[in-house]
Amino acid sequence: MCGIVGFVNAKDNKSAIIEDMMSTIVHRGPNSSGEFCDDQVALGFRRLSIVDLSGGSQPIFNEDDSKVIIFNGEIYNYKELREDLIAKGHTFKTTADTEVILHGYEEYGVDIVKQLRGMFAFAIWDRNTQELFGARDHFGIKPYYYAEMNGTFMFGSEIKSFLKHPDFNKELNKEALKPYMTFQYSALEETFFKDVYRIPEGHYYTYKNGQLTIEKYWDAEFTEDKMSFEEAVDLIEEAVSESVEAHKTGEVNIGAFLSSGVDSSYVAAVLRPENTYSIGFGDESYNESHEAKRLSDKLGLNNTSKVVTGEEAFDYFPLIQYHLDEPDSNPSCVPLYFLAEMAVKTSTICFSGEGADELFAGYQNYGFNTRSKPVRVLAEQLKKLPKSARYSIARSIKKAPDFKGSMHLYTSLAPAEDFFIGQAEVFKNNDADEFLTADYQNSVSTKEIVDRQYKKVKDLSEVKKMQYLDLHQWMPKDILLKADKLSMAHSLELRVPLLDVRMMELAQRIPTKHLLNAENTKYAFRKAANRHLPDEWADREKLGFPVPIKDWLRTEKFYQQVREIFSQDFVSEFFDQAKIIELLDDNYNEKNDERRKIWTIFTFLTWYKIYFIDGEKPTVA
Incomplete structure (x- = not known):
C-alpha cells in the first residue's frame, strides 16, 4: 500500500516539485520513496512495504527501461499473472505485484486492467511514445484524482499533494456544496476543488499530446439467474472463503476490524487473525466493542478495543477532515480514525467488512422499513404483481394518510427512482436553499445526480437498481474513500475481501428474492x-x-465549540448565519433534533477553514 503523485509538462524544476508533492502524502508510505523525472514527466512514490519487502521499491522499469510505473494497491492474482508473463518471455527484476502490471501492459496493452484482481491506482509512462496510461480499480477502493491547469496535467492519490504544485489554482467548486448538504459527501465527479476530478471506478485513462481520454473497462451487470436458495448460500460461503484466502498476500502482520455486525464478524471468523480491533464510545448504546469482545472470545481471537471520548473526537476532528481531502459528514469517520490508529500498533494490514451491503442487499433502505412481519409478508406478495400494478399501488399509498407499515409497503412497491438516493439524505434538495446563500444554491439537482446511474439499469428489479446506485455513489465517494484515507492516515493498509471482482461475479447473479425478503x-x-x-x-x-x-x-x-465556528465571519459567505445558529441553539435546547444537519454544516466549515483559511495541516495539542 502506497501513495502516488505525478505530473506531465515541458517545464523545468520537476524534481523539486515532485518531492514537495510527495512530502504531503508521507503517511501513505513511510518506509521509502522514489521518483522519476525526464523532460516531460515527473513520477513520485511513497511506499508502505507489504510484498517483496527488500526489492519492491518504485518506480519500476521494464526490461529496456522504455516504460516506468508507479502503483498504489494490491493485486491478489499477481502470482498467476507473473507465471503467465514469464512464460511469454518477460523478465522480472522483483517479486512485487507492481511489476506484473507493467509487463502485463507490455503484453496486453490497456486490456491488462481486465485481468487484474485487486485494488489499484497506477500510472505507466511510455518514454518512447510519450504517453501516460493509468487506471483505477473496479470499485474505486483506491482513490485517484487528476487536474489540468496552466499547461500541466497532474494526478495522484490525494488532492492535498496538488496544492504543492506551482501550476495548481486552489479554488472552491461552488457547485459541490449544495449536493453535499444532501448526500453528506462530495457527490459530483468534480471535487470540492474547482477543476479537480476523480478517475471513475472501473475506468482507465490515457494522456498524450495534451489530450486526456477516459474509458470504462468494467461495470456491474446484474441479472436474475435461476438458482435455489440453498445453492445461493453454498456459493456465497465458498466465495467468501476463497476471497479471504486470496486477500492474505504479504509478508507482514494481518489483523481485522471487528464490530457487532455480521460483515466484519464473518470476515474475522474465516480469517482467524491474531488480532482483532474494536471501537466504541462511553454510552452502552454507542459501544459496539462489548459485543465484539464477546464474539472474539467465542471464536478464540484476541481483541483490543478503545473507548473514544468526546474531547478526543473534537480535538482530532480537524485532522480527520484534513486527511479526507474533501468534507465528509459521515459520523463514522471519527471512530474509524481512532480504530486505525489503534490497529497499526500491532498490524500493518487489517481486513474489514465493507462491500457486503452493496453486493448482497444489506441496507434496510432497500425495503426493510418495518419490524412487523405480517406487513413484510404482504409486501413480498404484492411484489409479484406486474410492474404497472405495483407502481399504481405505491402512488396510492404515497397519497394516503400514514398507517402502520405504509413506508415499508411504499418502498417495496414504488420505482426506486422515486424515493431512493442512497444511504444518506441529510437536507432535502430544496431545504438546503433555506440555509445557503444565493451563490451556493445553483448546482445539479439530487435527481439529476442519481438519474445518471438509474438510466443505465432501468430494467432491473428495484432492489438491484438501488444496489447499482450505491455501487457508483455511496460506496466510492463515501464508504471506500473514508476507509482508505483514514486508514492510510496511520500508514495502515485496509483490505476489503467482501468487495472483490470475483465476489461481484457471483453477487450480481443471485436472484433478488434470495437477497431481501420478509425475513x-x-x-x-x-x-x-x-x-x-x-x-x-x-x-x-x-x-x-x-x-x-x-x-x-x-x-x-461541544455545543459552544460548534457555535464558535458557526459565528465566524467567513461563514456568511456560504450560509444564512442567523438561521444555522438558530438551528444549533434549538437543537441544544431540545426544541428540535437536527443533529445530522448541524454536523454536516459543521463538517464543511471545519474542512473549509483548514484548506482555505488556515492553509496548513492541523495539529493536536
Missing part, C-alpha cells in the same frame, strides 16, 4: 455467515459505527 436483508449472505458464527450474530441489525453526536451537540462544551 431479513442480505438473507442468503447471513445464512452463509451463520455457518461460521453464533446464531445471534448472523441476524444482527447493522449499526455502522454508532456515534453519539446527539449527546455531543447537547453538551455545553
Whole structure:
C-alpha cells in the first residue's frame, strides 16, 4: 500500500516539485520513496512495504527501461499473472505485484486492467511514445484524482499533494456544496476543488499530446439467474472463503476490524487473525466493542478495543477532515480514525467488512422499513404483481394518510427512482436553499445526480437498481474513500475481501428474492455467515459505527465549540448565519433534533477553514 503523485509538462524544476508533492502524502508510505523525472514527466512514490519487502521499491522499469510505473494497491492474482508473463518471455527484476502490471501492459496493452484482481491506482509512462496510461480499480477502493491547469496535467492519490504544485489554482467548486448538504459527501465527479476530478471506478485513462481520454473497462451487470436458495448460500460461503484466502498476500502482520455486525464478524471468523480491533464510545448504546469482545472470545481471537471520548473526537476532528481531502459528514469517520490508529500498533494490514451491503442487499433502505412481519409478508406478495400494478399501488399509498407499515409497503412497491438516493439524505434538495446563500444554491439537482446511474439499469428489479446506485455513489465517494484515507492516515493498509471482482461475479447473479425478503436483508449472505458464527450474530441489525453526536451537540462544551465556528465571519459567505445558529441553539435546547444537519454544516466549515483559511495541516495539542 502506497501513495502516488505525478505530473506531465515541458517545464523545468520537476524534481523539486515532485518531492514537495510527495512530502504531503508521507503517511501513505513511510518506509521509502522514489521518483522519476525526464523532460516531460515527473513520477513520485511513497511506499508502505507489504510484498517483496527488500526489492519492491518504485518506480519500476521494464526490461529496456522504455516504460516506468508507479502503483498504489494490491493485486491478489499477481502470482498467476507473473507465471503467465514469464512464460511469454518477460523478465522480472522483483517479486512485487507492481511489476506484473507493467509487463502485463507490455503484453496486453490497456486490456491488462481486465485481468487484474485487486485494488489499484497506477500510472505507466511510455518514454518512447510519450504517453501516460493509468487506471483505477473496479470499485474505486483506491482513490485517484487528476487536474489540468496552466499547461500541466497532474494526478495522484490525494488532492492535498496538488496544492504543492506551482501550476495548481486552489479554488472552491461552488457547485459541490449544495449536493453535499444532501448526500453528506462530495457527490459530483468534480471535487470540492474547482477543476479537480476523480478517475471513475472501473475506468482507465490515457494522456498524450495534451489530450486526456477516459474509458470504462468494467461495470456491474446484474441479472436474475435461476438458482435455489440453498445453492445461493453454498456459493456465497465458498466465495467468501476463497476471497479471504486470496486477500492474505504479504509478508507482514494481518489483523481485522471487528464490530457487532455480521460483515466484519464473518470476515474475522474465516480469517482467524491474531488480532482483532474494536471501537466504541462511553454510552452502552454507542459501544459496539462489548459485543465484539464477546464474539472474539467465542471464536478464540484476541481483541483490543478503545473507548473514544468526546474531547478526543473534537480535538482530532480537524485532522480527520484534513486527511479526507474533501468534507465528509459521515459520523463514522471519527471512530474509524481512532480504530486505525489503534490497529497499526500491532498490524500493518487489517481486513474489514465493507462491500457486503452493496453486493448482497444489506441496507434496510432497500425495503426493510418495518419490524412487523405480517406487513413484510404482504409486501413480498404484492411484489409479484406486474410492474404497472405495483407502481399504481405505491402512488396510492404515497397519497394516503400514514398507517402502520405504509413506508415499508411504499418502498417495496414504488420505482426506486422515486424515493431512493442512497444511504444518506441529510437536507432535502430544496431545504438546503433555506440555509445557503444565493451563490451556493445553483448546482445539479439530487435527481439529476442519481438519474445518471438509474438510466443505465432501468430494467432491473428495484432492489438491484438501488444496489447499482450505491455501487457508483455511496460506496466510492463515501464508504471506500473514508476507509482508505483514514486508514492510510496511520500508514495502515485496509483490505476489503467482501468487495472483490470475483465476489461481484457471483453477487450480481443471485436472484433478488434470495437477497431481501420478509425475513431479513442480505438473507442468503447471513445464512452463509451463520455457518461460521453464533446464531445471534448472523441476524444482527447493522449499526455502522454508532456515534453519539446527539449527546455531543447537547453538551455545553461541544455545543459552544460548534457555535464558535458557526459565528465566524467567513461563514456568511456560504450560509444564512442567523438561521444555522438558530438551528444549533434549538437543537441544544431540545426544541428540535437536527443533529445530522448541524454536523454536516459543521463538517464543511471545519474542512473549509483548514484548506482555505488556515492553509496548513492541523495539529493536536
